[in-house]
Amino acid sequence: MKEVFSMWKSTKMVVLVALCAGLYAALLIPFKSIVLIPGITEVRPASALPVVMGLLFGPAGAWGSAIGNLIGDFFGSLGIGSIFGFVGNFMFAYIPYKVWDNMGLVNKNDREPDLKSGRKIWTFIVAALGGALGCALIIGWGLELLGMVPFAALGAIITLNNSIPSIVLGIPLLIVLYPRIKKWDLMWTDILPPEDMPKTGAAARMGSIIMYLGVMFGLLGGLAVAAGAAGQELFSFTGQAGEGTSVILVAGIGVAATFIGSFMQ
Amino acid sequence: MDMFLYMDKDTFVHNLDPRTKIFVMFGTFTIALLFNSLPVLLALAALVLFYGYSGKVLANLKRIRVILFMIALMSILIWSIVGGGETKLLGPITLEGFIYGLTVAVKFNVMIIAGMIFLSSTTIEGISLGLVKLKIPYRGAFAFSTAIRLVPMIVGTSYTITQAQRSRGLDLDSGSIFEKIKKYVPLIIPTFVSVIRGTNVFSMALESKGFGYDSERTNYLQLSYDKRDYIFMIITFILVAVSIYVKLTFDF
Structure with a gap:
């Protein structure tokens, strides 16, 4: 994860953060009034961007996604949920490029995200789902923790809201954009010096798997618990239901595993 | 706007x-x-x-x-x-x-x-400087304030592109939700490309003005x-x- 912090030394990466954030915010804002969960989320075709930005610009895409979402919140929905929105949208872009680089799904001699083979498209879908679900997990868990929106409602809506555009729009976007970004030498792997690149190898691969499993366990487990598998009512907060396995606990384990896995890479 | x-x-x-x-x-x-x-x-x-x-x-x-x-x-x-x-x-x-x-x-x-x-x-300058004073690293605060300033420009660009694509016959109002989502592809791609292609010039302009020269920065605005x-x-x-x-x- 060291590239997430060391990238700030590069002026080009700082500029990419600003441009990605501006772009993401500009595409989020027009849809602010089409509310899905009041004060929390809305229809978001812009969700196609974080995964693409993550794969192209790496940590700059992740920071851009987080800051862009925060700026989007400035246009009417800035609240305590914006903190979890910041972290969740960071992971929305961060998880995909880590899955792409470290999980071993693409050929290690050809890791360019050009989507020129069925295997790469499949990997993109796996990576995009990881990012979309990771974002849903973190925001859903955070707002359940604060007693603002039940995990079942928010987790399910953000998952759909993120994953559909990121796959349906993300694939053509990346196919068209990759050659241009590569030609302009703006791929994050071309910008960062070798000493600032993240570590690879067995530990990184293990971290990537832990991160992905954490996301799946936290989100799907949390939804299962919320749906009644362990005694909690669907639209109740954990504190009100007061019995059975807590959504906060199950989703929290997933969140913890996601972060532990992230720091291992 | x-x-x-x-x-x-x-x-x-x-x-x-x-x-x-x-x-x-x-x-x-x-x-x-x-x-x-x-x-x-x-x-x-x-x-x-x-x-x-x-x-x-x-x-x-x-x-x-x-x-x-x-x-x-x-x-x-x-x-x-x-x-x-x-x-x-x-x-x-x-x-x-x-x-x-x-x-x-x-x-x-x-x-x-x-x-x-x-x-x-x-003001945006106030928020940015406030964040720096709250020990948010300057480069992060700079990216944040620059992004905010870029939003109207990008929205303006995307509006121009939307109008251009509509004039070529793009119908954004009809079709199922998936068809509507797909219709955003010819809008997002030119917007994305027109914004990102300025990266190299933008970073050279910043560095030519001494961006990152010194970690101890002074500011015109004082809090x-x-x-x-x-x-x-x-x-x-x-x-x-x-x-x-x-x-x-x-x-x-």
Whole structure:
């Protein structure tokens, strides 16, 4: 994860953060009034961007996604949920490029995200789902923790809201954009010096798997618990239901595993 | 196109240090999150509105009225139906659910209005410098403030591209949800490309002006706390402390 912090030394990466954030915010804002969960989320075709930005610009895409979402919140929905929105949208872009680089799904001699083979498209879908679900997990868990929106409602809506555009729009976007970004030498792997690149190898691969499993366990487990598998009512907060396995606990384990896995890479 | 909420006025709220306003905003969030009591939240709403009124920024409520209304409507609708309770009003709607929905709506709206007041009374430069003074690294604050400045330009670009594609026959209004989503591809790609291709020139321009030359930066805009800032911070601190005490003691 060291590239997430060391990238700030590069002026080009700082500029990419600003441009990605501006772009993401500009595409989020027009849809602010089409509310899905009041004060929390809305229809978001812009969700196609974080995964693409993550794969192209790496940590700059992740920071851009987080800051862009925060700026989007400035246009009417800035609240305590914006903190979890910041972290969740960071992971929305961060998880995909880590899955792409470290999980071993693409050929290690050809890791360019050009989507020129069925295997790469499949990997993109796996990576995009990881990012979309990771974002849903973190925001859903955070707002359940604060007693603002039940995990079942928010987790399910953000998952759909993120994953559909990121796959349906993300694939053509990346196919068209990759050659241009590569030609302009703006791929994050071309910008960062070798000493600032993240570590690879067995530990990184293990971290990537832990991160992905954490996301799946936290989100799907949390939804299962919320749906009644362990005694909690669907639209109740954990504190009100007061019995059975807590959504906060199950989703929290997933969140913890996601972060532990992230720091291992 | 004026997309931003900032209103240029000379009031004491505008003249408060951005860090004080951030503290007040987070204090409001904390108090709103602590309580599920409608009277307490209404009292907080009154206090927040008075604060906004003092800063002469409540006119911006008009600009976010659709969002505030949708929040209230959806909260009341959802919680009236799924909130449970014994006093039936109409079909699955219960009085207890209705009151809970109203409480949640007030809670959300208070937080959003507090955020709106902060943004309406603080310049982007002020927010950025405030973040730096709060020990956010300068480069992060720079990216944040640059991104905010870029938003109107990017929206303008995307609007031009939308009009150009419409003139070529792109119909954004018909089709299923998937078809509509797919139609955004010819809009997003040129917007993305036109923004990103400026990266190299932008970074060279920054470096030619000494960006990153020295970690100890000086700023034209200077921030400092004065008596009003201390008074506001002490009042906010007392209100938060009393709220926590009341919550722990009486469990509202």
